[in-house]
Amino acid sequence: MASLTGFITLVAFVLPSIAQSGSNILAFVDPLIGTVNGGHVFPGATLPFGMAKAVADVNGEDQGGFASDGSNITGFSHMHDSGTGGSPSLGNFPIFPQAGCAADDINNCVFPKATRATPRVNGSVQASPGYFTVELATNIKVEMTVTNHTALYRFTFPQKPVELNATLSPLILADLSDLPNSRINGSISVDNSTGRITGNGTFSPSFGIGSYTLHFCADFNGAVIRDTGVFMNNRAGNEPKNLSVVQDGVDVSPEILPAGAWTRFQAPNNTSNEMLARVGVSFISVEKACSNAVSEIPTFDFESVHAAAVQAWTDKLGVIEVTPGSGVSSTLQTVFFSGLYRTSISPQDYTGENPLWNSTEPYYDSFYCIWDSFRSIHSLITIVDPISQVRMMRSLIDIYRHEGWLPDCRMSLCKGFTQGGSNADVLLADTYLKINTISDGINWTTAYEAVRADAEDEPQNWSVQGRGGLTSWKNLHYIPTDDYDPYGVGPFTRSISRTVEYAYDDFCIAELAQALGNMADAEKYYERSQNWRNIFRADQNSSINGTATGFAGFLQPRYLNGTWGFQDPIFCSPLLNFTSCYLNPDGHETYEGSAWLYTFFVPQDMATLIATLGGPTAFVNRLDYFHTSGLLYIGDEQGFLPVYQYHYAGRPAKSAERAHYYIPSQFNDTTVGIPGNDDSGAMGSFVALAMLGLFPSPGQDVYLITPPFFEEWSITNKLTGKVATVRNVNFDAEYSNIYIQSATLNGLAYSKNWITHAFFLDGGVLELTLGRNESTWGTRGEDLPPSLSTNGRPMGYYKW
Ligand SMILES: *[C@@H]1O[C@H](CO)[C@@H](O)[C@H](O)[C@H]1NC(C)=O
Ligand SMILES: *[C@@H]1O[C@H](CO)[C@@H](O)[C@H](O)[C@H]1NC(C)=O
Ligand SMILES: *[C@@H]1O[C@H](CO)[C@@H](O)[C@H](O)[C@H]1NC(C)=O
Ligand SMILES: *[C@@H]1O[C@H](CO)[C@@H](O)[C@H](O)[C@H]1NC(C)=O
Ligand SMILES: *[C@@H]1O[C@H](CO)[C@@H](O)[C@H](O)[C@H]1NC(C)=O
Ligand SMILES: *[C@@H]1O[C@H](CO)[C@@H](O)[C@H](O)[C@H]1NC(C)=O
Ligand SMILES: *[C@@H]1O[C@H](CO)[C@@H](O)[C@H](O)[C@H]1NC(C)=O
Ligand SMILES: *[C@@H]1O[C@H](CO)[C@@H](O)[C@H](O)[C@H]1NC(C)=O
Ligand SMILES: *[C@@H]1O[C@H](CO)[C@@H](O)[C@H](O)[C@H]1NC(C)=O
Ligand SMILES: *[C@@H]1O[C@H](CO)[C@@H](O)[C@H](O)[C@H]1NC(C)=O
Ligand SMILES: *[C@@H]1O[C@H](CO)[C@@H](O)[C@H](O)[C@H]1NC(C)=O
Ligand SMILES: *[C@@H]1O[C@H](CO)[C@@H](O)[C@H](O)[C@H]1NC(C)=O
Numbered sequence: 001m002a003s004l005t006g007f008i009t010l011v012a013f014v015l016p017s018i019a020q021s022g023s024n025i026l027a028f029v030d031p032l033i034g035t036v037n038g039g040h041v042f043p044g045a046t047l048p049f050g051m052a053k054a055v056a057d058v059n060g061e062d063q064g065g066f067a068s069d070g071s072n073i074t075g076f077s078h079m080h081d082s083g084t085g086g087s088p089s090l091g092n093f094p095i096f097p098q099a100g101c102a103a104d105d106i107n108n109c110v111f112p113k114a115t116r117a118t119p120r121v122n123g124s125v126q127a128s129p130g131y132f133t134v135e136l137a138t139n140i141k142v143e144m145t146v147t148n149h150t151a152l153y154r155f156t157f158p159q160k161p162v163e164l165n166a167t168l169s170p171l172i173l174a175d176l177s178d179l180p181n182s183r184i185n186g187s188i189s190v191d192n193s194t195g196r197i198t199g200n201g202t203f204s205p206s207f208g209i210g211s212y213t214l215h216f217c218a219d220f221n222g223a224v225i226r227d228t229g230v231f232m233n234n235r236a237g238n239e240p241k242n243l244s245v246v247q248d249g250v251d252v253s254p255e256i257l258p259a260g261a262w263t264r265f266q267a268p269n270n271t272s273n274e275m276l277a278r279v280g281v282s283f284i285s286v287e288k289a290c291s292n293a294v295s296e297i298p299t300f301d302f303e304s305v306h307a308a309a310v311q312a313w314t315d316k317l318g319v320i321e322v323t324p325g326s327g328v329s330s331t332l333q334t335v336f337f338s339g340l341y342r343t344s345i346s347p348q349d350y351t352g353e354n355p356l357w358n359s360t361e362p363y364y365d366s367f368y369c370i371w372d373s374f375r376s377i378h379s380l381i382t383i384v385d386p387i388s389q390v391r392m393m394r395s396l397i398d399i400y401r402h403e404g405w406l407p408d409c410r411m412s413l414c415k416g417f418t419q420g421g422s423n424a425d426v427l428l429a430d431t432y433l434k435i436n437t438i439s440d441g442i443n444w445t446t447a448y449e450a451v452r453a454d455a456e457d458e459p460q461n462w463s464v465q466g467r468g469g470l471t472s473w474k475n476l477h478y479i480p481t482d483d484y485d486p487y488g489v490g491p492f493t494r495s496i497s498r499t500v501e502y503a504y505d506d507f508c509i510a511e512l513a514q515a516l517g518n519m520a521d522a523e524k525y526y527e528r529s530q531n532w533r534n535i536f537r538a539d540q541n542s543s544i545n546g547t548a549t550g551f552a553g554f555l556q557p558r559y560l561n562g563t564w565g566f567q568d569p570i571f572c573s574p575l576l577n578f579t580s581c582y583l584n585p586d587g588h589e590t591y592e593g594s595a596w597l598y599t600f601f602v603p604q605d606m607a608t609l610i611a612t613l614g615g616p617t618a619f620v621n622r623l624d625y626f627h628t629s630g631l632l633y634i635g636d637e638q639g640f641l642p643v644y645q646y647h648y649a650g651r652p653a654k655s656a657e658r659a660h661y662y663i664p665s666q667f668n669d670t671t672v673g674i675p676g677n678d679d680s681g682a683m684g685s686f687v688a689l690a691m692l693g694l695f696p697s698p699g700q701d702v703y704l705i706t707p708p709f710f711e712e713w714s715i716t717n718k719l720t721g722k723v724a725t726v727r728n729v730n731f732d733a734e735y736s737n738i739y740i741q742s743a744t745l746n747g748l749a750y751s752k753n754w755i756t757h758a759f760f761l762d763g764g765v766l767e768l769t770l771g772r773n774e775s776t777w778g779t780r781g782e783d784l785p786p787s788l789s790t791n792g793r794p795m796g797y798y799k800w
Helices: 003-014 022-028 286-296 302-317 330-342 377-384 386-403 424-438 444-456 470-475 495-515 519-528 531-535 595-599 606-612 616-628 645-649 652-662 679-692 758-762
Strands: 053-058 073-077 095-098 126-128 131-135 141-146 150-156 171-175 185-190 197-203 212-221 225-232 235-237 242-246 259-265 274-282 320-323 536-544 547-555 694-696 703-705 712-716 723-729 739-745 764-771
Touching: 022 302, 022 330, 053 131, 053 141, 053 150, 095 274, 131 302, 141 302, 150 286, 150 302, 171 212, 185 225, 185 259, 197 259, 197 286, 212 286, 225 242, 242 259, 274 286, 302 330, 320 330, 330 679, 377 386, 377 424, 377 679, 386 424, 386 444, 424 444, 424 495, 424 758, 444 495, 444 519, 495 519, 495 531, 495 547, 495 595, 531 536, 547 595, 547 616, 606 616, 606 645, 616 645, 616 652, 645 652, 652 703, 652 739, 679 694, 758 764
Parallel strands: 723 764
Antiparallel strands: 053 073, 073 095, 095 171, 126 131, 131 141, 141 150, 150 274, 171 259, 185 197, 185 242, 197 212, 212 274, 225 235, 225 259, 320 712, 536 547, 694 703, 712 723, 739 764
């Protein structure tokens, strides 16, 4: 750029603060956020949506492999899921380095996971996009980076490991295990001339049914091979060169029999004592695992593999440019970009690696779970990476094509457990409404067939697909507690939360039906989307420890015969038996939340909900009470939308206040910086969307407007190339001015408190003028987001 122009540009725009874009952004990504206290974030090396995910595995909080909890390191493995609750996922075939065996006796090396676990050197962990490193207490430094299907590790050994009383002679083992110790069977072999270790194993998924088989191929570089062998339990030998294990019935999970193979080397012949290990993975075969490894990393060049990973992340996140605004802390920028980063870890692209069926469609896995991800993850992916969103939706449809059902949760090629409704319906409707006009490749006829199956046909096992209770749903128009349902099996719990989710899913199906011109279906499903009303009990009070909250009218369980059951509206909130509503036979009428929480879940018709709860003032009071009484836990995804539901009562200013109440108090850049499981990036995408100031009502073409946490941002749409910019005027880094006084869209006054996805497709500038006090902007009836029951819906929505 010519120097004079450049200088003027700098003076005019960059003085207040420097725009973060391109490779700058990666400096604001901290993968270690949420790696302790239940975040379960995977902090290791991965490409965007990549299959290979390498990290150090620990024996502490190991759902994501590693945790910043000071626990010991048991190995380094190549595939993980991020942020999940429950048991850990994947972590198959960990490798583990030792500088040598004491007194040079192979039997003095340690083989079982339990005994080889080694402390980390405090302060040695570093993580950045595409890279992770930690030093073991044995003074072995381990670094890792990845390609799509291959992990590359670099070990730096100490010159002379004093504790061994032996010269450096590294041994690297590969273990036939996984993080949850779920191995059903496995085989491993080592090639004595090359040192290559290959193997396979059949394991159980972490939150689903069935099993999966995975293959790996490990090659080493940097030192001359000395000898090879296998190990079983705590003993190792040079012969044989392969072994197979099955479950013996005694040593079953979590105590499976240690077994694996190893290769021992002479001291590395480079002065830095470095060795490399390259591990390819495949769901198809050992041969494919090896060819993935050889083709993706032909030369063991750690720096170039790392550089390619950095480039992939720069390209992925670089669609956003942020001008933080003078005085905005780098902490907030880190919270934002790290949230964005975590939204691009899962689901994993296993295209070409699906052994279950042959197809030319993409195959993504680890939709873990859609119950979590429909609420913010896919909305953010649709904004920043619509190409991946379309591929993911094609993959969901292809799963329907080959397995007969859309998943609500899926991991490791297996069907995962459904937590409520059939929420893939929401994702498909959302994608159609937002990007159908410019995306191709999605067969909407098949998509509609798939969502209609969810609404009409009860599967035999509705704990892993579709919905249960459909006969009651169609005839009684609610899911009864203690239902009579001889048509399928599944947990007969969650009658309240299933009712509201089924209602919303039906709304989304109606939108799709209408868009596709099927008006009869649209009418039918819009009608069914009102079924939440049938479990609303107007005279139900709520008190906390005997003190009345002053609010009446809550969703309540209802029997088949129409009489009411009872569940204390605060039950399963943080104030009462918080952990009593999980997915088990003793679960209650709500899932991971209270009736207080679920009473707010009517995103399809907030106008009717607000009227039902006594009008806008009463509704706002109730929402305030919900946020300030301790009843709401923002660490579970159902808590997201209530932050913004003030918009529907004409009080968008209060949504902005709430967002600032939770950020940064609950979302920050520390290792404990997220309030609950990240669930594949749910917390990350929530905080990123909240800071962008455009929060979606997923399943509808609606973004609720609040002021961004930065002075300005721009997003380039990958499908259209157009740039959408949101700019705050009167922005201050103390966030005193968080109230929109007026707005313009492309220079014209804009008074609606919401906007559609056309903003991202067509580009444009939304300018928000801020002030210190709540104004009348966005408060009038005609400014409010659409509701099923109100007039003036965009796009000719069905009108009651
Ligand atoms: C970690 O290893 C150290 C040293 O071997 C041991 O003292 C400690 O108990 C181990 N901690 C865990 C959680 O395994
Ligand atoms: C990795 O996979 C993605 C698709 O998920 C693809 O776009 C990208 O090009 C692949 N990277 C390499 C280096 O092949
Ligand atoms: C170290 O090994 C040498 C020979 O292998 C042996 O003579 C010596 O006693 C050992 N020292 C210790 C401290 O074990
Ligand atoms: C394995 O390789 C080592 C080192 O090359 C050699 O000494 C040994 O004889 C080999 N063993 C077998 C069984 O081939
Ligand atoms: C695993 O490897 C063993 C040994 O090569 C082989 O016999 C077995 O068929 C493989 N299993 C699978 C599922 O590929
Ligand atoms: C170091 O060892 C490798 C084998 O791992 C060999 O290919 C290379 O030639 C050796 N380099 C030197 C300088 O000896
Ligand atoms: C996919 O096609 C390959 C090559 O034709 C075949 O070997 C394989 O069995 C097929 N897989 C399935 C699941 O149909
Ligand atoms: C879409 O899928 C339907 C079956 O659901 C099929 O009949 C139709 O040919 C497909 N359309 C395209 C363009 O592939
Ligand atoms: C309705 O069913 C419930 C549960 O079976 C029962 O307790 C209640 O007495 C019934 N009510 C009427 C009016 O039959
Ligand atoms: C309810 O009362 C018990 C016993 O006094 C107390 O421990 C608890 O904290 C109270 N809970 C709330 C939400 O006030
Ligand atoms: C609620 O929690 C209390 C105390 O932890 C426990 O005793 C009680 O059984 C729980 N009730 C239900 C219905 O889960
Ligand atoms: C960071 O967030 C966590 C999780 O929500 C919270 O417990 C902690 O208090 C926050 N820390 C700060 C310094 O705000």
